Amino acid sequence: MQLVVFTIAGLVFLALLILDPVAVAQLGYFCATGNCGVRSRWLALALALLVILWLALRAHAAWRRRMAAAKAKTKRKPRKSRAKPRQP
Numbered sequence: 001m002q003l004v005v006f007t008i009a010g011l012v013f014l015a016l017l018i019l020d021p022v023a024v025a026q027l028g029y030f031c032a033t034g035n036c037g038v039r040s041r042w043l044a045l046a047l048a049l050l051v052i053l054w055l056a057l058r059a060h061a062a063w064r065r066r067m068a069a070a071k072a073k074t075k076r077k078p079r080k081s082r083a084k085p086r087q088p
Helices: 002-019 021-032 040-073
Strands: none
Touching: 002 021, 002 040, 021 040
16 A cells, blocks of 8 residues: 555656746655654655666666667668479
8 A cells, every 4th residue: 555655746846846946845855854754764755766767767768779770870771582403
């Protein structure tokens, strides 16, 4: 149950970040000082997980771009197949 609450809180936090970054900064300060009822350790863990997820997504996108470029660079022309002689 705790995981569901943290997931929903994280999604709401990200939605607020898009809509009103100043309010998110104020909320972050409020929670970091321990006034929101959630331990700072859990907030730090959630923030670390979000950063790790963001970095993993960026690395995966860069890897895909690099592989696509390498594939396009080494693309070969198709060979013409030779006709085999017929056997009577």
